[in-house]
Amino acid sequence: MADCFRLSHTSDTSAARLGVLKTAHGEIPTPFFMPIATKGAVKTLSSSDVEKLDAPIILSNTYHLYLRPGIEVLKEFGGLHMFMSWERAILTDSGGYQVFSLGAMRKITEQGVTFASHIDGSRHELTPEKSIQIQQVIGSDIAMVLDECTPADSAPDYLADSVARTTRWAVRCKSEFEKGRGESNNPNALLFGINQGGTDEGLRLKHAAELSSIGFDGYAIGGLSVGEPFEDSCRIVQALDGALPTDAPRYFMGGAQPDEIVEYVKRGVDMFDCVLPTRNARHGLLYRFAQQDVSKPDFFESIHVTNEQYKYSKEPLVESKDNDFISQELSRFSLGYVRHLFTVDEMLGQRLVTLANVHFYLELLHHLRLAIVSGKI
């Protein structure tokens, strides 16, 4: 099933791996990071900006795209690639995560989940089949199965029932995916399963075995970064390293600080998305390297550019590097200027820090790939 993935190197000292993921819109060296384009745009950035950042793949959200612009518009444009003018790869979530976040506004049954739109309260139903159908209209290069991302405080019984249902939904998703492939806006798309089970290692391993036996192009680890201690999250990821197929890509779904990404890479994860670099940017939080050796502790820092201490600072927002267009562009602007932009509510400030933070996360993964090659990780 994993013809899409070629593993080229595994670390001697950890479970870190190097490989290449083949998608219908390009081959992507792993491990990699996907900036989040929730509603068809990485907030404040155009597709050409994201190209300049050298991101080979972005993540977009099925729930949001389904509501707006809606399926009919995406059909007319022939998919999200054409709609947003992005010729590289796109991964979409199933829509489940946002729907489940609606709380009282949604209801789960075996069939799927019914929910009220957060925009106008209109009623909708999301089933495994419908999630796949939407993703095939979007034309995602990597579609995700519909799962339930269980809360960190789920009772054991609920957790087991939920995971069993997620497995049944995974089977339905795969069936629908193959059925709709020919008519889809991306006939060469990949489908990933999603492992759940909270922090219950036994349940996680059982579910991993079930998913492997169904067979997917890749496997996501869902249901973490939902409030559990980081140690539990690491323990689960480590346990799954031995349980998920070695020859398929593994995708950690959910927020991860830079140092957490390093720990997950050491435990065999190949793919990440994270809203932190973009969301935090809009509040003036800037990620930057304290040193480039990402195997060292404290390799990064995050600073609040809005702080008074940067009022007179001529320090560049980003250090300029050779052959790195974005760093050269961003090095023109001082922390003092960017602070001013935030102070006077100029949205350019949010944009410049977004560029800097996405650049940081992409560079982090680049450094990690080098560190795996050189045996530092």
Next chain:
Amino acid sequence: MADCFRLSHTSDTSAARLGVLKTAHGEIPTPFFMPIATKGAVKTLSSSDVEKLDAPIILSNTYHLYLRPGIEVLKEFGGLHMFMSWERAILTDSGGYQVFSLGAMRKITEQGVTFASHIDGSRHELTPEKSIQIQQVIGSDIAMVLDECTPADSAPDYLADSVARTTRWAVRCKSEFEKGRGESNNPNALLFGINQGGTDEGLRLKHAAELSSIGFDGYAIGGLSVGEPFEDSCRIVQALDGALPTDAPRYFMGGAQPDEIVEYVKRGVDMFDCVLPTRNARHGLLYRFAQQDVSKPDFFESIHVTNEQYKYSKEPLVESKDNDFISQELSRFSLGYVRHLFTVDEMLGQRLVTLANVHFYLELLHHLRLAIVSGKI
């Protein structure tokens, strides 16, 4: 006084002129348009974006920069060019227009004007001398004298008194400008006078003679676009064509729609600024050419990209043109996509239409220069 300006061509059929304005940060073909960077940024754009738009000069607002980031920050950076990383020309207004707009929060005396900050209510005084001092810290390439922009409904007596005071302030500004030149952040800056007098042609001509006799590097026409009929505005500009020195640049201060700019150019105006392309962009109003011959009526149109009718539109935001980087970049994005961005509150929408509209105004002036050469205007 007007060593800064070289007139190269005057139309046979109108008062339209071609020339070059020399500033400390580059020579600029006239007539030209200045995008507005109120608080040290053209809203949503970075200095490198404005470079890519090929704008040779921007306008920034003394009042806003004085309050934030403030004089001490601008001193530390050596002026606004360094602060915002912009190596081309900058014109600043005197700060008077914003202060006078504060209404009850300001008081005019012979000495100057006292006002309360719109941000925190703190008390400040703006005198002709202080306006020049601030502009010399900013390091403007073109500084403006402090004037009173009289309301359209000013009583004749008030108007005459105000213009007389504006003349006295102009003398004080020139004196302070020469005194501070050596210590300024731009020793080769230019100083422009500002003609006032409402729609009273006699008063306008008298004031023009007074300003000419004081002697400035250029002359602005202020106090128009403040609510008077467009015909009155045209009449005043036409009358001033014969009264302002021919060999100095003339600058129309204030808002002007594209077709109004054409009329002012025909009446001998060389320089424009206007908030419409940027402000309207943020509400989804897109300017574009209906045809490229700007001497024809209805050469442009403005459309609301947020309208339902563009929901499925694959029409590009801007038509791609050879050797025009910005049009090529913007032609990637459809009206349907840009409409979607506005619908879901993605600020990228505002940014893309801002780029398109500033590009339109700059292109309009480019077409006007060609039309003057070819005798079409």
